[in-house]
Amino acid sequence: MHSGQKFRQLLENPNIIVIPGIYDCLGAKIAEQLGFQALATSGFGIAASTLGLPDYGFLTATEMLYSVGRISQSVNIPLIADCDTGYGNALNVIRTVKDAIQLGIAGVILEDQEWPKKCGHFEGKQVIPMTEHMGKIRAAVDARSDSSLVIIARTDSRANLGLEEAIRRGRAYVEAGADVLFVEAPQSVDELKAIAKAFPNVPLVANVIEGGKTPQLSVSELQDMGYKIVFFAVSALLAATQAMTACLHSLQELGTTTNFNNMINFREFKEFIGIPQYQQMEEEYRGK
Numbered sequence: 001m002h003s004g005q006k007f008r009q010l011l012e013n014p015n016i017i018v019i020p021g022i023y024d025c026l027g028a029k030i031a032e033q034l035g036f037q038a039l040a041t042s043g044f045g046i047a048a049s050t051l052g053l054p055d056y057g058f059l060t061a062t063e064m065l066y067s068v069g070r071i072s073q074s075v076n077i078p079l080i081a082d083c084d085t086g087y088g089n090a091l092n093v094i095r096t097v098k099d100a101i102q103l104g105i106a107g108v109i110l111e112d113q114e115w116p117k118k119c120g121h122f123e124g125k126q127v128i129p130m131t132e133h134m135g136k137i138r139a140a141v142d143a144r145s146d147s148s149l150v151i152i153a154r155t156d157s158r159a160n161l162g163l164e165e166a167i168r169r170g171r172a173y174v175e176a177g178a179d180v181l182f183v184e185a186p187q188s189v190d191e192l193k194a195i196a197k198a199f200p201n202v203p204l205v206a207n208v209i210e211g212g213k214t215p216q217l218s219v220s221e222l223q224d225m226g227y228k229i230v231f232f233a234v235s236a237l238l239a240a241t242q243a244m245t246a247c248l249h250s251l252q253e254l255g256t257t258t259n260f261n262n263m264i265n266f267r268e269f270k271e272f273i274g275i276p277q278y279q280q281m282e283e284e285y286r287g288k
Contacts, residue, residue, distance in 0.1 A: 023045025029272070041064075055117075068105060110152070113156050121209050135176075150180060151178050153170070155182070196225045
């Protein structure tokens, strides 16, 4: 079964889908092992971890697809890829979508920002004309052909054009063929409710960013409002950054990690990453 079909089955389930944002294969494997049903790549996290740069449009299509392709192949659950703006016009979107399908991606997020884009919770975002993004959504739908790739249309227009415009764009993008709608960075509980009320029959995304522009509600609260998907886009990135900082600070201060207990041991990590299985395979194929 194509990963897109697996994700579509989750969309048909009455329960909300909690999706952690991940940025590498290790994080993806941890989330899968813990029982999450789907994952989403974080462009914010991939930019930070692979380039050491902010989510300011520095990642190219090739760099992003290289990362998400490897992540997709490392797990057996659906992966939603943050594909930014599609990296150009409708023709670029077609190539991006076709590449995503070949990599086994379950769904793509395409946003209506101008390129180079910015993180949805940063200042200074600008959006392209609504009709232009409608064309890009139609191009994505056509490019997926008979695959089950899920098209998630994102609008960043709330930031500088207001909520009413974001809702108007959302309706247009759904009409253009998007399967799921993602109105980025609503700024209050009332705005979250207004979006849900405007789209009672469309699967909606809520994006929880700790310290971001949107109120940090619980999964159950968002489900009660009518949201279908909740991304925790940078939670793992922020936690990993703190954990690594604490470990390296302790090493710097004490000259040892002997008493630093906030890490798994080497044996546990070898088991997690699959060393016993590879040792068994190595032995099986060893010349006799």
